[in-house]
Amino acid sequence: MSGFDHAAVQRAAEGRRLRLPRGPHRGKLGEVRAASVGSSMELHDFRSYHPGDDLRHLDWNAVARTGELVLRVRQDEVSPRIEVLLDTSASMAVSEAKAARARELAGWLCVLARQTGLEPVLVLVGGAPRQSSGPNLLPTLATVALDGKASFSSALTRAPALRPCGLRLVVSDFLFEGEPSVVVDRLARGTSGLALVQVLDAEDVEPSGGSGARLTDAEDGTHLERLLTPDLLALYAERFTAHVGLWLAAAKRVRGSLLQVVATRSLGQLAREELAALVEVAGAGAP
Amino acid sequence: MTFGAPWGLLALLALPVLVAAYFLRRKQPPRVVSALFLWRTPDLKAEAGPRFERFSRERSLLLESLAVLFATLFLADVHCGQRTQRQHVVVVVDGGLSMRAKVDGSSAAERVKTAVAALARDEHAGVMTIIESGPRPTMLAGPQLEVDRALAALEAWSPAQPAHDVTAALVMAKGSTSSTGQRVFFFTDGPLPEATTVPAEVQARSVGRVADNVALLSAQRHDEGGAATVTVRVGNFSERSREVPVTFETRGDASHLERVTLEPGATAVVRAGFKTTTPVTVSLPDDALTEDGQVTLLPSPLALVKVGFLEGLDAAAKSAVERFVAIAPSVQEATDAQLTFGPVGSTARVTLGATGATHGFVGPFFSLKGHPVFDDVQLGGVVWTAGDNQPGRPLLSMGQTVLVSETDEGVLHFNLDVAKSNVQRTVAWPVLLGNVLRLARASTPGVPRRQLMLGEDVALVTTPDAKWVLRGPGGRERPVLGVGAVTLPPLPEPGRWVLEKNGTAVDELLVLPLDPRESDLRTRGPWQVDATAAPSLASLAGGAPRAWWPVLVMLALVLADFWLTARARRPV
Numbered sequence: 001m002s003g004f005d006h007a008a009v010q011r012a013a014e015g016r017r018l019r020l021p022r023g024p025h026r027g028k029l030g031e032v033r034a035a036s037v038g039s040s041m042e043l044h045d046f047r048s049y050h051p052g053d054d055l056r057h058l059d060w061n062a063v064a065r066t067g068e069l070v071l072r073v074r075q076d077e078v079s080p081r082i083e084v085l086l087d088t089s090a091s092m093a094v095s096e097a098k099a100a101r102a103r104e105l106a107g108w109l110c111v112l113a114r115q116t117g118l119e120p121v122l123v124l125v126g127g128a129p130r131q132s133s134g135p136n137l138l139p140t141l142a143t144v145a146l147d148g149k150a151s152f153s154s155a156l157t158r159a160p161a162l163r164p165c166g167l168r169l170v171v172s173d174f175l176f177e178g179e180p181s182v183v184v185d186r187l188a189r190g191t192s193g194l195a196l197v198q199v200l201d202a203e204d205v206e207p208s209g210g211s212g213a214r215l216t217d218a219e220d221g222t223h224l225e226r227l228l229t230p231d232l233l234a235l236y237a238e239r240f241t242a243h244v245g246l247w248l249a250a251a252k253r254v255r256g257s258l259l260q261v262v263a264t265r266s267l268g269q270l271a272r273e274e275l276a277a278l279v280e281v282a283g284a285g286a287p
Numbered sequence: 288m289t290f291g292a293p294w295g296l297l298a299l300l301a302l303p304v305l306v307a308a309y310f311l312r313r314k315q316p317p318r319v320v321s322a323l324f325l326w327r328t329p330d331l332k333a334e335a336g337p338r339f340e341r342f343s344r345e346r347s348l349l350l351e352s353l354a355v356l357f358a359t360l361f362l363a364d365v366h367c368g369q370r371t372q373r374q375h376v377v378v379v380v381d382g383g384l385s386m387r388a389k390v391d392g393s394s395a396a397e398r399v400k401t402a403v404a405a406l407a408r409d410e411h412a413g414v415m416t417i418i419e420s421g422p423r424p425t426m427l428a429g430p431q432l433e434v435d436r437a438l439a440a441l442e443a444w445s446p447a448q449p450a451h452d453v454t455a456a457l458v459m460a461k462g463s464t465s466s467t468g469q470r471v472f473f474f475t476d477g478p479l480p481e482a483t484t485v486p487a488e489v490q491a492r493s494v495g496r497v498a499d500n501v502a503l504l505s506a507q508r509h510d511e512g513g514a515a516t517v518t519v520r521v522g523n524f525s526e527r528s529r530e531v532p533v534t535f536e537t538r539g540d541a542s543h544l545e546r547v548t549l550e551p552g553a554t555a556v557v558r559a560g561f562k563t564t565t566p567v568t569v570s571l572p573d574d575a576l577t578e579d580g581q582v583t584l585l586p587s588p589l590a591l592v593k594v595g596f597l598e599g600l601d602a603a604a605k606s607a608v609e610r611f612v613a614i615a616p617s618v619q620e621a622t623d624a625q626l627t628f629g630p631v632g633s634t635a636r637v638t639l640g641a642t643g644a645t646h647g648f649v650g651p652f653f654s655l656k657g658h659p660v661f662d663d664v665q666l667g668g669v670v671w672t673a674g675d676n677q678p679g680r681p682l683l684s685m686g687q688t689v690l691v692s693e694t695d696e697g698v699l700h701f702n703l704d705v706a707k708s709n710v711q712r713t714v715a716w717p718v719l720l721g722n723v724l725r726l727a728r729a730s731t732p733g734v735p736r737r738q739l740m741l742g743e744d745v746a747l748v749t750t751p752d753a754k755w756v757l758r759g760p761g762g763r764e765r766p767v768l769g770v771g772a773v774t775l776p777p778l779p780e781p782g783r784w785v786l787e788k789n790g791t792a793v794d795e796l797l798v799l800p801l802d803p804r805e806s807d808l809r810t811r812g813p814w815q816v817d818a819t820a821a822p823s824l825a826s827l828a829g830g831a832p833r834a835w836w837p838v839l840v841m842l843a844l845v846l847a848d849f850w851l852t853a854r855a856r857r858p859v
Contacts, residue, residue: 091321091322094319094320094321173321173322175321175322175325176322176324177324200321201321203320204320204321204322207320212316213316213317213318214316214317214318215318215320215323215326216317216318216319216320216323217319217320217322217323218319218320218321222323223317223323224323224326224327226326232326236325236326239325240322240325243322243325
């Protein structure tokens with residue numbers, strides 16, 4: 001499958017790492033603090049001893065000072081699971097630019113995750129649900145077909161339950177019917193951070209007018225015949241803006257973010273500008 | 288299902304054009320979009336959903352195709368069910384008087400009625416057009432009248448036309464057919480004249496029978512001084528010699544019988560006089576055609592003409608006119624005269640005299656040909672002394688001198704010095720004045736001739752500012768249009784006709800059912816001539832009126848299509 005520029009992905013990820021959310025993470029033992037308590041040396045809290053607690057975690061100094069059994073609670077050091085969800089429905093391939101940018105963005109996010117010391121898992125949602133991780137991840141992205149006949153929303157309901165993870169990144173155009181808050185709630189469940197990356201074709205944002213056209217839906221094949229008058233285009237723009245606003249509001253409600261990119265811009269440009277909020281330059285530290 | 292106009296099926300050729308246009312229209316530039324729901328109008332989605340839009344164009348094609356189909360059905364004059372099996376049958380019946388001749392208990396007209404009813408059954412007639420032949424063909428039933436009503440109209444039919452050419456009726460019937468080549472059925476009782484042209488579509492059949500007949504060929508009545516003289520001509524149309532009793536009857540008087548012996552084909556004149564002013568009935572013994580064996584003649588006295596003389600009329604001229612008035616029948620001298628004689632320059636209807644220098648003329652005289660004043664007037668040996676020309680249209684002239692002239696108002700000027708002429712002493716004088724009297728009598732409103740033969744033109748005199756109507760037997764009405772001396776075409780029915788002025792009877796006339804050509808039944812007989820043209824397909828179903836329901840369905844489909852396409856084009 002063409003449209004995946006591996007070199008461009010590597011260039012765009014060079015010197016960058018994912019900006020992780022401040023909240024606690026879940027994942028394998030690693031370098032990132034987890035939401036669960038564990039055996040990390042970093043003190044997390046104190047509490048009274050309850051039968052069954054590990055006696056090794058008693059703070060004997062506190063016992064000596066207070067005469068009460070005080071337990072030292074420490075936080076685990078985890079390596080958070082990163083899920084990158086890519087919408088593989090046919091609407092993601094209405095143009096070569098859109099398909100290429102979607103693949104590159106998913107690959108870019110995976111590379112960034114690795115550079116951040118995390119283990120990314122690629123979840124393909126659209127056709128048959130697939131997952132990929134490890135060294136097969138980028139080759140999978142290069143060959144995945146964006147031809148799913150179901151919308152991202154309906155495919156998500158058929159997909160296996162999403163596992164709890166530290167960060168969930170979703171690459172889709174989010175152009176399907178359905179209640180955005182329901183979809184976003186499902187995506188935000190079991191994760192510390194959610195970022196929605198909306199990839200749009202130029203025609204999605206600002207369709208060209210002209211005479212009549214037979215408009216065919218990329219996924220279900222239904223069609224409409226319309227005269228693309230300025231009035232109709234204005235109406236489309238209005239409804240498009242309202243639709244995006246719904247997704248934006250839904251993302252904010254779960255403390256997530258929605259980043260909109262247009263496929264006509266290169267991945268490098270997107271990494272520097274539209275998607276800058278997702279990354280931090282290596283060595284610069286967290287803002 | 289049958290078609291009255293199969294050529295209308297050619298309209299189906301519009302279907303391929305429509306389908307081609309549909310596929311051309313489908314070639315609008317396709318565009319794959321990510322979010323079709325953003326383009327869809329909410330109302331459409333709510334009402335019909337995506338499937339509605341998906342098939343809107345196909346539905347439009349379906350509706351338009353059906354509209355074409357129903358338009359084709361209309362153009363092809365489609366008929367469904369049993370009604371379609373019925374035909375339009377066009378029939379011409381001979382309206383001649385001889386059709387009434389009864390032989391072996393039934394007349395030809397009755398046999399025609401039976402034959403037409405059978406024809407309607409055999410041909411599965413749904414509607415019929417029945418035309419009666421005559422000097423003027425008339426439509427007895429139709430055009431395209433329901434069979435029952437058409438046969439009922441034929442049942443009331445009673446032929447009484449004079450001998451005539453049936454070509455006009457056949458041409459009229461041919462024009463009444465539903466399609467070219469449709470068969471026309473013609474029923475008569477005798478042979479057609481050789482000069483008659485029968486169209487190839489006509490199937491002719493004679494139901495006549497040979498019969499002997501003795502008939503009155505003509506009848507006249509002359510009334511004068513309370514005495515009536517009746518003259519009839521009797522003809523023997525049989526193969527043997529006949530002694531025929533001719534009966535004359537008057538109202539309130541004893542009948543008078545005359546016997547004549549007639550050889551086959553011979554005729555004889557019988558005359559009888561009566562002291563009566565009532566109608567006189569002349570009758571022969573009943574035979575095959577009773578109608579031509581009995582006539583009733585109305586009194587026909589000459590109309591009284593009142594004559595007057597104006598002051599200043601030359602004595603010689605007045606004397607010459609008075610001598611004529613004294614001997615002319617039904618003429619009376621009176622002060623309230625309708626015919627006045629006066630000197631030149633007077634207001635008389637006829638001026639008599641010469642002014643200025645007079646000159647005598649012995650001929651040749653030039654008269655206006657055909658003018659009734661000079662009917663039968665012989666001017667040979669006449670010395671006509673005239674003066675200066677009188678105004679008006681010249682009727683008689685000699686060189687530059689106008690001897691008789693007539694103004695537009697009908698005033699006659701006789702440029703004649705009676706004292707110096709010999710006109711009043713020649714035979715031309717009473718004839719000339721007789722013609723003047725006849726003109727005056729003809730200007731009297733009414734009927735100049737009260738006994739008319741069948742098929743004879745009707746002469747009438749009417750006045751302006753009144754509605755004149757001829758009311759026939761059975762209340763049949765015929766308006767009289769025109770003022771003055773009017774000649775009407777033959778009346779359609781024998782019998783007594785009353786002339787009414789503004790609803791009041793003024794005069795009457797009698798159309799006698801006499802026509803020698805119709806009375807001769809010796810050549811009648813059955814025969815049949817089949818149509819030479821094959822019946823056309825269209826004639827099989829052309830009888831029923833064109834069905835309009837396909838048009839209504841087509842309009843409904845067009846409206847539905849308009850509604851569908853209008854919705855599809857509406858952007859929001």
